[in-house]
Amino acid sequence: MPALILFWILAIVCIGAALTMVTAANPVRSALSLVVCFLALAVYYVTLSAQFIGAVQVVVYAGAVMVLFLFVIMLLNLGAPVTSSTKGSNQNTAAVALGAILLLVLFISGIFFEIPGKAVSPATAQAQGTVKAVGLTLYNPHLPWLFPFEATSLLLLVAVVGAIVMTRRQV
């Protein structure tokens, strides 16, 4: 029962922060709401016994990515909301209507989903979320994760070089 109460508290925080992010006109306010949402998700990961992913979520998303966002907002001086002349209310209505349909479809597919078979014991799940278990799975040459991991390092290198090349001043 305490797990269910925690779930609902976190769900309220998470969805409230997400709605604030979408409705806020000020980008800084959006970014800070998104940090709250990411932190709530990190707590979810810990309760789902994925402790390592929860820590990474705090460091990478709530830390690095959101700092990058705030830096760009400050760099471009976008603190004031963008007022657009061509902003149509028709598009907003259509977006909300289509979003409602999407929500209905996803909800129906999610709410009746059940895992067949026995439930996994908390002790087994707990052992799978530790740094040691994640590392052993990731670097195991008999499992298919090692090559994608190496490819990810190349991807990050390309992203770093690409970001520098695109944003440097033309000489």
Place this chain on the structure above:
Amino acid sequence: MVPVSYYLSLSAVLFTIGVVGVLVKRNPIQVFMCIELMLNAANLTFIALGRFYGTSVGEMYVIFALAVAAAEVSVGLGIIVTIFRTRQSIDLDETALLKS
């Protein structure tokens, strides 16, 4: 123990909020934030299903999704900065350079 369908439904709500945000917002930075929210909703699904199936496959996918999201944010914000430098505006409706 919270049933897995609760997590899937929460993930559906977050994903839909992200989709609607992408369609409604006019500031590309806020559109980017909505895309991040959608990625996180998908990550929550991976983690929840991995936990309830008792495998670590879900966590592996989330690690890769995190790395790709970090790369995507750096490149995307670089593009936004470049657009701002050339046009002094980043409004999504005015930025239509590729539209002939």
